[in-house]
Amino acid sequence: MSRARSMIAVVLLSVGVLLLGACGTLRAGTGGAGTGVRGAPAASESPRWQTFAPFRVTAARLAADHRTLSVDAEVPGNGKKCARDVKAVVTDASDRTVWVQVTFSALTGGPARNDCRKTMTATARVRLPSPLGHRELATDTHTVFTADGADPPDLRLCGELGCHPAPTGCTAASYEQAVMALDVPTHTSRGEEHCDGKWLVFSVSSRMGPACAPGEGPGCGASIGARWFFRAQTSGWTPIARTTKGGCGDVHRLEPEFPTALCTGLSPLRQPD
Numbered sequence: 001m002s003r004a005r006s007m008i009a010v011v012l013l014s015v016g017v018l019l020l021g022a023c024g025t026l027r028a029g030t031g032g033a034g035t036g037v038r039g040a041p042a043a044s045e046s047p048r049w050q051t052f053a054p055f056r057v058t059a060a061r062l063a064a065d066h067r068t069l070s071v072d073a074e075v076p077g078n079g080k081k082c083a084r085d086v087k088a089v090v091t092d093a094s095d096r097t098v099w100v101q102v103t104f105s106a107l108t109g110g111p112a113r114n115d116c117r118k119t120m121t122a123t124a125r126v127r128l129p130s131p132l133g134h135r136e137l138a139t140d141t142h143t144v145f146t147a148d149g150a151d152p153p154d155l156r157l158c159g160e161l162g163c164h165p166a167p168t169g170c171t172a173a174s175y176e177q178a179v180m181a182l183d184v185p186t187h188t189s190r191g192e193e194h195c196d197g198k199w200l201v202f203s204v205s206s207r208m209g210p211a212c213a214p215g216e217g218p219g220c221g222a223s224i225g226a227r228w229f230f231r232a233q234t235s236g237w238t239p240i241a242r243t244t245k246g247g248c249g250d251v252h253r254l255e256p257e258f259p260t261a262l263c264t265g266l267s268p269l270r271q272p273d
Helices: 002-013 172-180 251-255
Strands: 018-021 025-026 048-052 056-062 068-076 084-093 097-108 119-127 136-138 143-145 190-194 199-207 223-232 236-243
Touching: 048 084, 068 084, 068 097, 097 119, 172 190, 172 199, 172 236, 236 251
Parallel strands: 084 119, 097 136
Antiparallel strands: 018 025, 048 097, 056 068, 068 119, 084 097, 136 143, 190 199, 199 223, 223 236
16 A cells, blocks of 8 residues: 555656646646647746646545535645645536546645645535436546445446446356456456356466466466356356366256256366376
């Protein structure tokens, strides 16, 4: 955590947070010819207040009228000497999404303030044009909230697969969610899937050995794998069996109802020597 906060301090002091320009959101110092955005001011320049995006948006809440929105954001420092004018503005809306932009003002140029090396949570409020309903609330590219499945007044922070990932079904999104339910390394790859909507089987493989390209030396490109079998539940795909053998023998010992058509032609998985 200390390393992360040190990085945040360095980013702030070098004005590496996002600068909001008339042409969109840019990183300070990256403005080229014609963008109208200058680089970070030199340390010798007089301090001035400029507008930035927060480090991250951490939470969102809706009042009982379903229109008054409160957004928590992580900003620099210790009070208004480090960050002020925290604002939330509705920038666009559609039948599926409401986009809200969160900004704050911070001093740039001049000597750095030690008490601004830390971060704090600031809250901005805005009234939506209409009740959020089942629409998603997007506060930046990666931070999206929804009222569906949330515990009011809090909105629910959506995950990597979106606000409403397919819990089951023969879709790539549901297969990705099934992998997340397994105790496997982060960079595990998925093999061919066999699915009928209620039952699912696929193999997964994880790289092992030296970090080198296949064929460059002994063990390069080696991986270890397993075949997983799943049953569809209301909450998503639930793993029921794991094996490296072919056919249906292992899964049928644990779940006789698993369809033979999905497993009878499966070959044994080759394991590294």
